[in-house]
Amino acid sequence: MSSEYDLTIIGGGPVGMFAAFYAGMRNARVQLLESLPELGGQVQALYPEKMIHDVAGYPAIKGRDLVAQLKAQLDQFPIDIRLNSAVTDVTGAMGDFTITTVDGQQSHTKAVIVATGSGAFEPRRLAVDNATDFENQELFYHIPDMEQFTDKTVLVAGGGDSAIDMALMLEKVAKTVYIMHRRDRFRGMEHNVDLLKASSVQIKTPFLIKEMTRTENDQVQLTMKEVRGTAEEQLTVDKLIVNYGFIADNKVISNWQVTPTMEHRLINVDTQMNTDIPGIAAIGDTVAYPGKLGLIASGFGEAPNAVNQLMMTIYPERRSPLHSTTLFEKNSK
Incomplete structure (x- = not known):
């Protein structure tokens, strides 16, 4: 049976x-x-307004703008893009895998690249009894639109790079920005922490949110409790952004009939991004190998490696071009 596609990228x-x-x-x-x-x-989905600093060629770029640039790259080629198409099964073998998606559609492909990141994800939610009453009104788990925080008093809860980035972004539009972390030391990169300390963002540590109440002015009164202590503080804000990371799950991959070996929810790959299933490679946050860094920049380097080695396996008679200029010259003929 002939394959419909040479490569299927999942993710x-x-x-x-x-x-x-x-x-x-x-x-x-x-x-x-x-x-x-x-x-x-x-x-x-989660960080469209976040500034990303580790992509080569961009001193800084918003998440949504990076995605838009990547989409512009894609539009140069006749690539079939299917959204709302979670993969429920992969069967077959190298040269003719069958891909089944959640809508029941099937397609055939000679090889597969798994780029599902951490898998299905949802934010770690605030552990306060009535927190759901405030969601998408005063309580957010990401910043969908900066303008809704203009001239507002905002608290960002979290201590990593994403939380720090959010606080520094909001400083430019909000009236007052606080950042609260459960430890005295932040987990972000040193330069980001230095920028935070040099900013007007007011730091509240080490605290966790204990209670929240909506006021008559549609603000939120927060009760913050000291971690490993008894002290409490109250703070009234217009908006609360909780950035405690997200819960991710790649278990859908384990349900495929053809399943790469996984450890700790990550796919094992070799230096060419091959899994232990011939014809299936994996890249990005979904993979594990010695020295792996969880950066977009790392994934961007892994992608050409995976594509080239699979194409050489599928079409051994084709010689892989060394430079992108060579590739474009070839495609323009």
Whole structure:
């Protein structure tokens, strides 16, 4: 049975998008499958306003803008993009895998690249009894639109780079910004912490939110309790952003009939991004190997590696071009 596609990229986050683009440069017949209703993965769904600083060539770029640039790259090639298409099963073998998606559709592909990131995800929610009463009104788990925080008093809860980035972004538009962390020391990169301490953002540590009450003015009165202590503080804000990370799950992969070996919910790969299943590679946050860094920049480097080695396996008679200029010259003829 002949395959409909040379490569199927499973996962439409930034790394999956770049892999599909690079496969397009290799003249591969490509489909890109994404479980969410839009491309961009966690960057687009959770951090569209976050400034990203580790992408080569950009001193800083908003998450949504990075996704838009990646989409512009994709649009140069006839890549089949299917949204709302979670993969429920992979069967077959190298040269003719069958991909089944949640809507029951099936397609055939010679090889597969798994770029599902951390898998299905949802934010770690605030552990306060009535927190759901405030969600998407005063309580948010990401910043969908900066303008709704203009001239507001805002508290960001969290201590990592994402929380610090959010606080520094909000400083430019909000009236007052606080950041609360349960430890005295922040977990962000040293430069980010230095920027935070030099900013006007007011730091509250080490505290956790104990209670929250809506006031008559539609503000939120927060009771913050000292960690490993008895002290309490009250703070009234217009908006609360909780950035405690997210809960991710890649268990859907373990339900496939053809399943790469996984440890601690991550796929084991070799230096060429091959899994232990011939014809299936994996890249991005979903993989584990010695020295792996959980950066978008790392995933961008892994994508061409995976595409090239699979294309060489599928088409051994084709010589892999060394430079992108060579690829574009070839495709323009």
